[in-house]
Amino acid sequence: MDDISVRPARIQDVAAAAGVSVSTVSNVLNRPERVNARTAARVRDAVAALDYVPHPGAAGLRTGHSSSIGLVLPDVTNTFYSRIARGAADAAYDHGYSLVLCHSADAPEREQGYFTMLVEQRAVGAVVVPLSADPTRLSRLRERGIPLVLADRAMSAEDGCSVSVDDMAGGRIAVQHLLERGARDLLVVNGERTIRQCADRHQGARQAVRSRREARLEQVVAKEMTVAYGLEIARRLDDLPDGVFCTNDFLAAGLCRGLAERGVRIPDDVQVVGYGDLDIASFVGTPLSTVHQPVEDLGRAAVEMLLDEVEARAEHAHEARVFAPGLVVRDSTRPASGG
Amino acid sequence: MDDISVRPARIQDVAAAAGVSVSTVSNVLNRPERVNARTAARVRDAVAALDYVPHPGAAGLRTGHSSSIGLVLPDVTNTFYSRIARGAADAAYDHGYSLVLCHSADAPEREQGYFTMLVEQRAVGAVVVPLSADPTRLSRLRERGIPLVLADRAMSAEDGCSVSVDDMAGGRIAVQHLLERGARDLLVVNGERTIRQCADRHQGARQAVRSRREARLEQVVAKEMTVAYGLEIARRLDDLPDGVFCTNDFLAAGLCRGLAERGVRIPDDVQVVGYGDLDIASFVGTPLSTVHQPVEDLGRAAVEMLLDEVEARAEHAHEARVFAPGLVVRDSTRPASGG
DNA sequence: GAACCGTGCGGGAGCGCTCCCACACCTCGC
DNA sequence: GCGAGGTGTGGGAGCGCTCCCGCACGGTTC
Numbered sequence: 001m002d003d004i005s006v007r008p009a010r011i012q013d014v015a016a017a018a019g020v021s022v023s024t025v026s027n028v029l030n031r032p033e034r035v036n037a038r039t040a041a042r043v044r045d046a047v048a049a050l051d052y053v054p055h056p057g058a059a060g061l062r063t064g065h066s067s068s069i070g071l072v073l074p075d076v077t078n079t080f081y082s083r084i085a086r087g088a089a090d091a092a093y094d095h096g097y098s099l100v101l102c103h104s105a106d107a108p109e110r111e112q113g114y115f116t117m118l119v120e121q122r123a124v125g126a127v128v129v130p131l132s133a134d135p136t137r138l139s140r141l142r143e144r145g146i147p148l149v150l151a152d153r154a155m156s157a158e159d160g161c162s163v164s165v166d167d168m169a170g171g172r173i174a175v176q177h178l179l180e181r182g183a184r185d186l187l188v189v190n191g192e193r194t195i196r197q198c199a200d201r202h203q204g205a206r207q208a209v210r211s212r213r214e215a216r217l218e219q220v221v222a223k224e225m226t227v228a229y230g231l232e233i234a235r236r237l238d239d240l241p242d243g244v245f246c247t248n249d250f251l252a253a254g255l256c257r258g259l260a261e262r263g264v265r266i267p268d269d270v271q272v273v274g275y276g277d278l279d280i281a282s283f284v285g286t287p288l289s290t291v292h293q294p295v296e297d298l299g300r301a302a303v304e305m306l307l308d309e310v311e312a313r314a315e316h317a318h319e320a321r322v323f324a325p326g327l328v329v330r331d332s333t334r335p336a337s338g339g
Numbered sequence: 340m341d342d343i344s345v346r347p348a349r350i351q352d353v354a355a356a357a358g359v360s361v362s363t364v365s366n367v368l369n370r371p372e373r374v375n376a377r378t379a380a381r382v383r384d385a386v387a388a389l390d391y392v393p394h395p396g397a398a399g400l401r402t403g404h405s406s407s408i409g410l411v412l413p414d415v416t417n418t419f420y421s422r423i424a425r426g427a428a429d430a431a432y433d434h435g436y437s438l439v440l441c442h443s444a445d446a447p448e449r450e451q452g453y454f455t456m457l458v459e460q461r462a463v464g465a466v467v468v469p470l471s472a473d474p475t476r477l478s479r480l481r482e483r484g485i486p487l488v489l490a491d492r493a494m495s496a497e498d499g500c501s502v503s504v505d506d507m508a509g510g511r512i513a514v515q516h517l518l519e520r521g522a523r524d525l526l527v528v529n530g531e532r533t534i535r536q537c538a539d540r541h542q543g544a545r546q547a548v549r550s551r552r553e554a555r556l557e558q559v560v561a562k563e564m565t566v567a568y569g570l571e572i573a574r575r576l577d578d579l580p581d582g583v584f585c586t587n588d589f590l591a592a593g594l595c596r597g598l599a600e601r602g603v604r605i606p607d608d609v610q611v612v613g614y615g616d617l618d619i620a621s622f623v624g625t626p627l628s629t630v631h632q633p634v635e636d637l638g639r640a641a642v643e644m645l646l647d648e649v650e651a652r653a654e655h656a657h658e659a660r661v662f663a664p665g666l667v668v669r670d671s672t673r674p675a676s677g678g
Numbered sequence: 679g680a681a682c683c684g685t686g687c688g689g690g691a692g693c694g695c696t697c698c699c700a701c702a703c704c705t706c707g708c
Numbered sequence: 709g710c711g712a713g714g715t716g717t718g719g720g721a722g723c724g725c726t727c728c729c730g731c732a733c734g735g736t737t738c
Contacts, residue, residue: 008461008483010724021688026726036686053459053483057396057405058724061693066396068407071440076428082421089415089442093449098456101410101440103428110432117437119392122347144347144392227622253622283566283592283619349694360718365696375716397694400723683736689729701718708710 009050018046029054060122065310069303070118070126072102072111079278080295081129084151087299088127095307097124104131115140124310127151127302133196135159147309149302154320161305163298163321167197170291170325171204174245174273177289179212181333183243183271186217189233189255190247191225201247201275227254227280234258240270249274249281252288256332260285271333287330294323348389357385368393399461404649408642409457409465411441411450418617419634420468423490426638427466434646436463443470454479464645466490466638472535474498486648488641493659500644501659502637506536509630509664510543513584513612514556516628518547520672522582522610523554528572528594529586530564540586540614566593566619573597579609588613588620591627595671599624611671626669633662 015022020039027035028043035043046052060066071088073081085101092099100123104111111131118126118141125147130138133153141148142159149161171188178186188205191198202219209217218241222229230246231254246252252274256266264270266286274281274290281288301321309316354361359378366374367382374382385391399405410427412420424440431438439462443450450470457465457480464486469477472492480487481498488500510527517525527544530537541558548556557580561568569585570593585591591613595605603609605625613620616631640660648655 008458011726012724022725023688023690023727024686027687030726034686039686053455055400055461055724056459057461058400058693059726061394061397061400061695061724062726064693068439076415076421076424077418079416079418082415085415085440086442089440090444093442093452098407098460099440100407101424101428101438103425103432105425105429113432116392119347120395121437122394122396250622257624280619280622283589285596285624351694361695362697362718362720363716366717369696373716378716394694397723398696400694400725401696403723679738681737683734685733685735686731687733688731691726691728693725695723696721698721699719702716704713704715706711706713708712 008055009052011052011054013050014043014046014052017050018043064122066122066124067096068098068100068121068123069306070100070102070114070123070128072104072114072126072128072130074104074106074129074131076101076103080152080276080293083295084127084129084299084302087296087301088303089299090296091300091303095303097303097307099303106131108132108137112137112140118146119144125149125306127299127306129153147306149306149309151298151302158318161302161309161318161320163302163305163323165293165295165298165325166322167200167325168204168207170275170293171201171206171245171247172208173204173325173327174201174275174291175205175208175217175243177327177329177333178243178245178271178273179208179215181243181267181271183241184212184215185241186215186243186245187237187241188217188219188245188247189230189251190219190221191251192221192223198247201245205245222251226250227257230254230256231258234262240264242269243271243273245273245275247275249276249278249288249290252290252332253280253284256284256286256288267331267333267335273327273333277328281328282330286332289330289333290328292326292328294325297323347394348391350391350393352389353382353385353391356389357382403461405461405463406435407437407439407460407462408645409439409441409453409462409467411443411453411465411467411469413443413445413468413470415440415442419491419615419632422634423466423468423638423641426635426640427642428638429635430639430642434642436642436646438642445470447471447476451476451479457485458483463649464488466641466645468492486645488645488648490637490641497657500641500648500657502641502644503659503661504632504634504637504664505661506539506664507543507546509614509632510540510545510584510586511547512543512664512666513540513614513630514544514547514582516666516668516672517582517584517610517612518551518554520582520606520610522580523551524580525554525556525582525584526576526580527556527558527584527586528569528590529558529560530590531560531562537586540584544584561590565589566596569593569595570597573601579603581608582610582612584612584614586614588615588617588627588629591629591671592619592623595623595625595627606670606672606674612666613671616667620667621669625671628669628672629667631665631667633664636662 102114129151155162225248230251234255274288277290277292281290441453494501564587569590573594613627613629616629620627620629
């Protein structure tokens, strides 16, 4: 019952069981082509019989490389980040690496603490969504030779790879869609302009409008990108636009509710596009058309770029990979009947 | 610039710099009381000067214990699980352990693969939300002497610790609340009865009703616990109850919308309580009263119980820790004015 | 038959650290 | 003045593994 004290088999045990040397077992496991097929078979039998599981930590001590990757996120609970985590976990699993979850909890000193931990563990690299755009904090990792790729943040190409979504394109396709549906009097409901994403989405929106001379674009800025502020804005709106692009689904959800309160019909009177394709977008009364971001792909790509850097070293060229968002069309821009 | 090749300082380098032996450095770091204060200070200076970072992997090789804990989840993207992850990450951080994120992706073979990985890494233990109630798969870990604590799943006490939320209590307080608000003709909108959580919440609801002779309780089962099915159920309801307990917030959100379509006023005509305190509960038109689960606490407690088992070994007694849910009262059971 | 080569295997050092033990030195007490 | 006891430090083996070599053996070739 209480077999807690069984010591796991070591490579020597396998060697003894198979009647070969430790080196040979190691070779069978790592460079099978060097060893005679019959010997290899014997070794493998012994491995199976003893249920031998190699100890990568010990191997790493010898070889100098570990097999863990850090994933540093401000908040796992946020869907955006947890989707990154999922993508990253999948990729890490596929490549036989383990992912160390580092939840920086929006606290810089904790982020720093995790960096130290990753240095200690000799992690092969890290995927990080940094708390601030200020890159000096990242230097702790970089000066230790731990490669990193940033997610959702730009980084100068000399410093490393990064992955992100093209927010300008997102804003553009959202507004293009509105224009295609016939809207001409457009409103962007945005978050603080200091948030890069918000600025980019707005700029994308402006680009789209520029192509249609007769269209005009207003902007209103919400203090926070929440349902409550969306609602508030809808209530205060003086003259109604015929198309609204909210730079986030929460704002859009609130806005729709506020408009509904005023008796405004969606999409007949006003068409609305959100951003993010969050759960809420499809749950809402009139399901929201929205911009979908391939976030899992970010995570996956991030660890793959990291591993490329680790494995290729010299030949590796840093890359800022930008993913294209897509439009999800739902009822908030789709006439109830017909096309 | 390209200092990628700098080799990190080893304990020997520190020893040399401080003019002491390797053992002394090790002692300063691990059992400072054994070493003279002045020597210790000299060593610490050297550590700082060389920016020495100890290598727990090497230490672990010697001591036999590693410092990583596995966290095996069906899906990081699910809020329930990501909240567990947050709690677990916080606790692990506080105790100086690193958390290895294992995303089993609802695939048993992948879960198994992660178990093997954890065995390889000699993880000190694992917190797992298993894919199936069948415990045999977990044996891979247990027979290797890797302690584990189950989250959100029962486990016989001989086999290990577990953490969970008391779903019966949750159902009870939800319905008690409805009763206190004067509802007597109650309906439970439930998920499949084969889901343990659903069965428990229903049973709790029945317990609560039993205390009020004049109250009655019906149940309707939704195929899936989604907004769509909640909506559907609201549409088909023949005679309206005056209180509804939905065993999940999605169902509740859909139900509310369906009732609103029919002109039913919430909470005036029908009071509604959801379950889970998901984001959606507060976003919805009439914010939902709902049962809140202290999920972060589960995660935190899980790793703490795990560490207790690891550190106390002999004295450790397995425990099935059950957390109490709480009620969050919002508009769906609160008369617009007054109490 | 000697020289050579290729293949397969084993010896053993060493990765960075911990920790047991021995040793040096100092202070007391008698 | 000598042993006992205490304190502080160092030597060195060994954790499980990898990988560089070097050796043995059998087969070619001239």
